[in-house]
Amino acid sequence: MSDNSARVTLLERESVSPEAAQIYDALLAQRGVVPNMFKVLAHNPAIAQGVAGFLKPLLSDAALTGWYKELIAVRISILNQSEYAIRAHSASAKMKGASEDKIAAIKDFETGPYSEKEKQGFRLADRLHQGGRNVSDATYAELQQHFAEKEVIELFLTAAAFEMFPRFIDGLHIPTTPLPAAKSADR
Numbered sequence: 001m002s003d004n005s006a007r008v009t010l011l012e013r014e015s016v017s018p019e020a021a022q023i024y025d026a027l028l029a030q031r032g033v034v035p036n037m038f039k040v041l042a043h044n045p046a047i048a049q050g051v052a053g054f055l056k057p058l059l060s061d062a063a064l065t066g067w068y069k070e071l072i073a074v075r076i077s078i079l080n081q082s083e084y085a086i087r088a089h090s091a092s093a094k095m096k097g098a099s100e101d102k103i104a105a106i107k108d109f110e111t112g113p114y115s116e117k118e119k120q121g122f123r124l125a126d127r128l129h130q131g132g133r134n135v136s137d138a139t140y141a142e143l144q145q146h147f148a149e150k151e152v153i154e155l156f157l158t159a160a161a162f163e164m165f166p167r168f169i170d171g172l173h174i175p176t177t178p179l180p181a182a183k184s185a186d187r
Contacts (some may be wrong), residue, residue: 010039021044022080023052031095032180035088037165040174058158059092061151066116067096072155073162074106076120078127082166084176089162117146125159129171132160 013024013034020042024034041048059073060066070093077085088101105112109122120143127134144150168174 006036006040006174007113008043008174010036010174011042012039014049016042017045020048023048024165027050031092033081036084036174036177037169040162040172054161058154058161062154063148064121064154064158065097067093067098067102068121069154069158070096071098071102071106071118072121072125072158074103075109075125076129076159076162077166078107079126080163080166080170082170085162085166085173087176087179098107121155124155128156129163161172 011020013021016024020038023038023042023045027034027038038048038052041051059069070089073089074086074093077089090106093103094100099113101113106112106122109119114122124135124139124143127139143155147155
């Protein structure tokens with residue numbers, strides 16, 4: 001098997017359970033494409049539903065904006081060198097309102113067009129990537145200067161969650177999901 005071949009079957013809609021088909025339909029309506037990760041998760045519809053149920057509120061606008069949390073996911077994906085996740089979350093960040101400048105600058109965020117608050121979140125993501133014990137009391141005190149508790153919880157959970165997904169995707173050699181075709185301007 002080559003490095004570009006998925007280690008498990010990507011299930012198309014006609015091959016999945018009714019529960020998984022509902023997830024496919026929702027993803028297609030929301031994103032214009034069913035991510036290949038969900039075509040793998042569909043092997044276990046209960047897990048696919050759980051992951052979809054977890055990600056929807058996590059990456060939606062809440063205490064923090066959805067586009068910013070997507071950029072946190074991009075940052076973690078860069079640290080994990082996961083092309084699939086970098087591409088997926090960059091596209092999602094754009095769909096949720098992140099500027100091209102912010103998306104392009106995430107690799108070197110310290111010099112990018114970010115507020116000090118946004119940079120603090122990326123710094124936290126970098127520390128969490130090294131392990132949760134790398135978040136010192138001093139680091140946490142800095143975060144509290146910029147983030148309310150509700151925001152801190154979303155920030156930590158977003159960064160931590162996107163340590164898991166790239167490992168799952170890259171370990172199973174799940175291919176990068178093709179981006180949806182651009183919608184016609186006259187539609």
